[in-house]
Amino acid sequence: MRCLLGLSLALAALIAPPPSSGQDAPYDLVIRQARIVDGTGNPWFFGDVAVRGDRIAVLGSIPAGRAKREIDAQGLVVAPGFIDMHSHSDRLLLEDGHAQSKIRQGVTTEVLGEGNSAGPYQGELDPPTYTVNGRDRTWTTLGGYFAALDDAKMSVNVVSYVGLDNVWQSVMGKSFARPTAAQFDQMKALIDEAMRDGAAGLSTMLMMPPGSLATTDELVELAKVVGRHGGLFSSHIRNEGTGVLDSVKEIIAIGERAGVPVDIIHVKIADQQFWGRMHEIVALVEAARSRGVDVQTNVYPYTRGNNNLVTIIPPWAHEGGTASLLARLKDPATRERLKREIRDGLPGWYNHYTAVGGDWSRMLISGKGRYEGLTMDRVLALRSQGKPSPPEPLEALFDILIEENGSVPTVYAHHTEPDMNLALSQPWCSIGSDGSAYAIEGPLRRGNPHPRNFGTFPRVLGVYVRETKLLRLEDAVRKMTSLNASKLGLFDRGVIRPNAFADLTIFDPERVIDKSTYTEPFADNEGIEYVVVNGTVVLDRGRHTDAMPGRVLRHGR
Numbered sequence: 001m002r003c004l005l006g007l008s009l010a011l012a013a014l015i016a017p018p019p020s021s022g023q024d025a026p027y028d029l030v031i032r033q034a035r036i037v038d039g040t041g042n043p044w045f046f047g048d049v050a051v052r053g054d055r056i057a058v059l060g061s062i063p064a065g066r067a068k069r070e071i072d073a074q075g076l077v078v079a080p081g082f083i084d085m086h087s088h089s090d091r092l093l094l095e096d097g098h099a100q101s102k103i104r105q106g107v108t109t110e111v112l113g114e115g116n117s118a119g120p121y122q123g124e125l126d127p128p129t130y131t132v133n134g135r136d137r138t139w140t141t142l143g144g145y146f147a148a149l150d151d152a153k154m155s156v157n158v159v160s161y162v163g164l165d166n167v168w169q170s171v172m173g174k175s176f177a178r179p180t181a182a183q184f185d186q187m188k189a190l191i192d193e194a195m196r197d198g199a200a201g202l203s204t205m206l207m208m209p210p211g212s213l214a215t216t217d218e219l220v221e222l223a224k225v226v227g228r229h230g231g232l233f234s235s236h237i238r239n240e241g242t243g244v245l246d247s248v249k250e251i252i253a254i255g256e257r258a259g260v261p262v263d264i265i266h267v268k269i270a271d272q273q274f275w276g277r278m279h280e281i282v283a284l285v286e287a288a289r290s291r292g293v294d295v296q297t298n299v300y301p302y303t304r305g306n307n308n309l310v311t312i313i314p315p316w317a318h319e320g321g322t323a324s325l326l327a328r329l330k331d332p333a334t335r336e337r338l339k340r341e342i343r344d345g346l347p348g349w350y351n352h353y354t355a356v357g358g359d360w361s362r363m364l365i366s367g368k369g370r371y372e373g374l375t376m377d378r379v380l381a382l383r384s385q386g387k388p389s390p391p392e393p394l395e396a397l398f399d400i401l402i403e404e405n406g407s408v409p410t411v412y413a414h415h416t417e418p419d420m421n422l423a424l425s426q427p428w429c430s431i432g433s434d435g436s437a438y439a440i441e442g443p444l445r446r447g448n449p450h451p452r453n454f455g456t457f458p459r460v461l462g463v464y465v466r467e468t469k470l471l472r473l474e475d476a477v478r479k480m481t482s483l484n485a486s487k488l489g490l491f492d493r494g495v496i497r498p499n500a501f502a503d504l505t506i507f508d509p510e511r512v513i514d515k516s517t518y519t520e521p522f523a524d525n526e527g528i529e530y531v532v533v534n535g536t537v538v539l540d541r542g543r544h545t546d547a548m549p550g551r552v553l554r555h556g557r
Contacts (some may be wrong), residue, residue: 021177028051030071056498057471077506093158095151110159115236117161126142132152132153162203167191251295265365266300282422298430362375364376366410
């Protein structure tokens with residue numbers, strides 16, 4: 001067989017046309033002598049990759065002089081561009097479409113939306129105003145956001161879900177009242193409209209209001225609307241702590257009853273009381289898949305999650321929005337109730353405070369402000385200086401939230417490496433950063449963000465492939481490319497084959513590694529050398545070219 005392959009390549013070289021000048025070369029780009037990891041999970045192989053326009057044209061041995069530009073990839077790996085299955089760059093891409101922290105990780109497509117999305121804004125939910133290309137823009141639908149992205153230009157491709165929070169609040173506002181039948185029909189209509197605009201599916205954040213207000217039966221009915229359009233139901237489950245198993249069962253039931261594929265966002269066990277039980281989640285997913293339920297998950301390769309100090313406040317206190325929440329925090333009698341419920345918990349509520357054992361040192365302030373980069377134990381110590389008696393920690397928490405208008409982004413150290421590794425190693429678990437397209441300098445250098453914003457994909461390759469050998473290179477690449485593409489129905493992306501879109505990442509497998517840390521997050525990774533988006537080089541030997549060839553990838557278009 002090897003002799004026949006060699007003979008075929010030799011004959012191809014003999015009959016190939018003579019070298020062309022750059023002006024009339026048949027290919028725009030040829031990547032030469034690369035180790036090709038094609039995204040399918042198959043073993044790597046050596047070869048050249050030729051690109052014409054926005055598509056991969058040819059794989060194999062390509063004669064010299066056949067391209068307008070060549071990249072010598074000897075010693076490097078060429079893989080499909082990474083697809084970030086869980087991203088929050090909705091607003092940042094309108095501010096700066098260069099998507100610096102994502103492109104530098106090798107990401108070529110971002111998947112936006114969790115509970116929130118960039119549309120709809122209708123009825124009871126007022127639309128925001130953004131400055132795009134020097135002029136104010138507003139929109140009421142997800143399609144309007146897509147049009148704004150088209151005008152703004154960006155370096156990455158974008159996929160977006162429609163978020164349940166937007167849909168719910170467009171109809172119900174800030175009320176916690178149960179929707180009437182007519183109101184629920186309005187929600188279905190909004191989801192249907194978003195799907196027609198090109199949403200990839202419905203995303204939900206069920207841990208906090210308004211997503212937590214939806215019942216399982218309601219979620220099934222809403223998911224059925226998505227199913228009619230061939231979309232995906234993606235969910236941050238209700239409880240990642242002591243209720244994690246029941247919450248996983250709920251998502252599986254939604255998929256099974258609605259007949260839609262489901263993807264569990266950043267699967268984890270985020271409560272020390274349940275550490276070591278990831279195998280039970282694996283068993284639930286495997287059992288569901290064995291009976292024909294298309295349930296999968298994604299994960300980020302870290303053991304700390306980013307959320308907000310306000311999530312320590314029980315869900316009922318959020319009714320009516322921020323102003324109502326702050327009024328409750330100022331009321332002495334309500335404070336006493338809040339303290340009891342925070343310490344003791346409430347049935348079905350995922351409580352960040354008890355999840356970390358009430359340990360303030362496991363809460364790191366990540367948002368911009370006077371406490372950014374400090375753990376909460378240090379914040380409490382600072383606030384106690386010069387006072388005869390230190391304030392009670394929960395009282396101090398309430399005061400901080402009032403001072404910061406109800407929002408303090410925070411990183412919680414709440415899950416473990418063994419649990420995360422077990423999830424990561426499952427064939428149905430892909431990679432999503434849960435991050436945004438920040439930058440290490442300029443206006444998008446903000447706060448003290450989670451390192452996943454800068455390091456997720458290089459970390460998978462450097463730590464879990466090269467260092468710990470948890471994953472084969474080919475399996476890791478599949479988790480970052482074709483596995484995510486197949487979930488989204490992007491069958492012409494996430495793989496290296498002729499006629500697939502030319503989204504490509506070229507990296508040094510011996511050097512690639514993340515450099516961002518929890519205390520020094522603004523650091524780009526090492527080892528990502530080139531990134532190609534829709535056939536255009538966007539990262540060239542580690543330098544952003546300022547090219548913005550990204551596209552909105554509307555579902556079903």
